[in-house]
Amino acid sequence: MAGVSAQSAGARHLRLHHLRFPPGTRGRPHVHAGHESAIFVASGDVDVWHGVELSRRVTVSGGDYVYIPPDTPHLPVNVGASDAVVVVARTDPEETEESVFLVEMPRRLVEEIGALPVAGTGVPSRPPGPPGAGAAG
Numbered sequence: 001m002a003g004v005s006a007q008s009a010g011a012r013h014l015r016l017h018h019l020r021f022p023p024g025t026r027g028r029p030h031v032h033a034g035h036e037s038a039i040f041v042a043s044g045d046v047d048v049w050h051g052v053e054l055s056r057r058v059t060v061s062g063g064d065y066v067y068i069p070p071d072t073p074h075l076p077v078n079v080g081a082s083d084a085v086v087v088v089a090r091t092d093p094e095e096t097e098e099s100v101f102l103v104e105m106p107r108r109l110v111e112e113i114g115a116l117p118v119a120g121t122g123v124p125s126r127p128p129g130p131p132g133a134g135a136a137g
Contacts, residue, residue, distance in 0.1 A: 006093035015090045021046070021078040025119040029054055029075040033099045035092040037068040044084025047113075050074040053106050073103045077113055 002008075003017030021027070021044070029049070043062040050056050050068065054075055060066055061080075068074050070091075078084040092099050 011093040013091060013093060015093050016087070018042070018085060018087045019119075021076065021084040021086075021119040023078050023081055023083065024116060026077040026113065026116045027075055028118055029073060029103045029105050031071055031073050031101050031103055032068070032090060032092060033101055034070050035090050035099055036070045037088055037090045039066040039068065039089075040064075040087040041066070042085040042087060044078060044082055044086075045080030046084045046086070047077045047079050048074055049077065049109060054103075054109055055106075075105070075109075077116065078119070 003015065004011050005015045005017070006012065039060075041060045041062055041064045045059065045061045048058050048060060048066055048068075050058070050072055052073070054073055058066065059079070076084075076086075
């Protein structure tokens, strides 16, 4: 993976990388356990669902910054007509993402955003299964 990390540069306390989300795609709902993230939106329009049950939403556009506190569930959704490009700094220097945990997509959010594919996979989202069945995505 391109960027600055423990693996690429010997970083001990941070990681810096960029992500590109095509229009009409989303990330997977997840948490960075014990790590905070700062995100710069270089271009595009992104809804960031966050908090308990992903119940809060902020819309950010090119030039905006977003702070994600440690242990905060979040989900990016590209709501624009063009690619969204973001630069992410995180207090986890590892590229392995061992501190990343997927969370279940709340049913109401699946209904609200629809069956968008997960960026980079081409796989459409699925409604969550019964409690304890694992993450949707």
